[in-house]
Amino acid sequence: xxxxxxxxxxxxQLASVWxxxxxxxxxxADVRDLPGIAVRWADSRFAFWNCVTLTGVGTDAExxxxxxxxxxxxxxxxxxxGFLWVFEDLLDDEARATLDTAAEQAGLAYAFPGTGxxxxxxxxxxxxxxxxTFERVTTEDQLRAYADINARAYGFPLEDARDGLTGSTLWMxxxxxxxxxxxxxxxxxxxxxxxxxxxxxxxxxxDPRWQRRGYGEAVTRKALHEGARATGATRATLHATxxxxxxxxxxxxxPNSPMRFYGLTP
Numbered sequence: 001x002x003x004x005x006x007x008x009x010x011x012x013q014l015a016s017v018w019x020x021x022x023x024x025x026x027x028x029a030d031v032r033d034l035p036g037i038a039v040r041w042a043d044s045r046f047a048f049w050n051c052v053t054l055t056g057v058g059t060d061a062e063x064x065x066x067x068x069x070x071x072x073x074x075x076x077x078x079x080x081x082g083f084l085w086v087f088e089d090l091l092d093d094e095a096r097a098t099l100d101t102a103a104e105q106a107g108l109a110y111a112f113p114g115t116g117x118x119x120x121x122x123x124x125x126x127x128x129x130x131x132x133t134f135e136r137v138t139t140e141d142q143l144r145a146y147a148d149i150n151a152r153a154y155g156f157p158l159e160d161a162r163d164g165l166t167g168s169t170l171w172m173x174x175x176x177x178x179x180x181x182x183x184x185x186x187x188x189x190x191x192x193x194x195x196x197x198x199x200x201x202x203x204x205x206x207d208p209r210w211q212r213r214g215y216g217e218a219v220t221r222k223a224l225h226e227g228a229r230a231t232g233a234t235r236a237t238l239h240a241t242x243x244x245x246x247x248x249x250x251x252x253x254x255p256n257s258p259m260r261f262y263g264l265t266p
Contacts, residue, residue, distance in 0.1 A: 004057070007089035007257035010116030011055060013237045014085065015040065016195045017202070018051055024170040025049060030078075036067050043080050046156065046164025048203075050082020057090050061102070064095040068106040075264050076107075082263070084108060085239075087116060089257035099260065107265045114259035115245050118237040121252030122199065122228040127221035129180070129214060132188075134222045137177035140166060145186040146177060146203075153205035175202070176227040180219035188215035192227035192236070199227045201238035217247050224251070 015033070018040035022029035029042040036056040042049040052071045056063065071084050084103075088096055095102075100110060127134075137143050144166055151161035171177055177191035187210040191202040201223065206216040224236055239259060240248055249255075 003256075004089060006118055006254075007087055007116060008057060009118060010237060010239065010256050011053060011087045011090060013195055013198065013200050014038075014051075014053055014239065015055065017193060017200045018049075020193070020195070021170075021202075022049055024168055025164070034070075036063070037071060037074075039074060041074075041078055041082060043078050044164050045080060045160040047080070047082050047160070049164050050078065050080055051085060052082070053085040054087070054090065059091050059095050061092070061094045061098050064091060064099065065102045065105070068102050068108060072106045072108050072264065083111060084262040085114075086260045086262065087257040088260060103262050104265075108262040109265045111261040111263045113242055114261060115240045116237070116256040116259060117240050117245075117248050117253040118198075118235065118256060119251075119253040120235050122224060122234045122236060124221055124225045124228065124251070126225055127218050129218035131182050131213065132180040132215060132218055134219065135179045135181055135186075136226070137175075137179060137189075137191075138172050140172075142179060142186075143168065143171055143177075145179060146171075146189045146191075149179075149186060149189045149207050150203050150205045152207050176223050176230065177202075178219050178222045178226070180206075180215045180222070182210065182215075188219045190216065190220040190223040192223045194227070194231045194233060197233060197235070199224060199231065199233045199236040201236060204238075204244060216244070217250060220247070221251060 147161040147165040179186040180188035188206040190204040192199040
């Protein structure tokens with residue numbers, strides 16, 4: 001059984017990490033902290049960089065209804081699409097029960113689920129996979145390969161994912177981003193970045209042609225291993241998609257809050 005503090009930590013890690021990532025992408029990105037709402041929006045073609053999340057704890061149904069309408073209004077004022085992230089454990093029981101209805105009334109459409117995860121699991125041993133070598137992302141070509149793997153894995157156009165990553169000095173020198181390479185071809189990727197004394201796991205993906213071979217887990221272990229070596233962090237956090245959720249407990253992560261992602265109703 002997880003504690004509410006773990007779910008609060010998950011939300012706070014999102015707000016902290018996304019602020020850093022978006023200001024690297026665009027110094028004029030919208031990174032406001034409003035009452036109960038964190039705006040983290042770069043208006044990027046890469047939709048993951050366009051984010052609003054609810055930050056209150058114990059939010060009741062009446063407040064949830066108002067905040068969903070405010071979030072939708074913020075999203076409608078942007079030129080590119082993105083997502084509202086809702087950590088379900090931060091809502092009270094009545095608000096959780098009415099979430100989907102309230103979202104629909106606010107003009108929001110449910111997109112996909114996620115799960116917050118964390119663990120005191122570091123340091124990890126140096127990883128090994130018989131098919132892979134690991135390369136740290138330090139060049140523009142490697143960063144483009146990282147973006148392309150994410151595009152294929154999550155169904156983004158290649159140019160949209162490249163718009164979110166390429167040209168970033170932070171990703172090439174400040175983030176522990178790794179490619180899993182098979183026979184000279186990058187097939188999987190994962191990254192970690194330090195936030196508030198923890199490592200946050202970022203944009204784990206495996207090319208769909210090479211999935212279900214343990215590549216994503218192996219390269220995630222590499223990013224965690226190297227990130228912990230560099231920072232001394234002992235705790236790590238992440239937000240898992242449905243596809244990734246079964247992988248991370250094998251590394252030592254424990255689930256906390258279920259998450260729901262919403263976009264604007266077409």
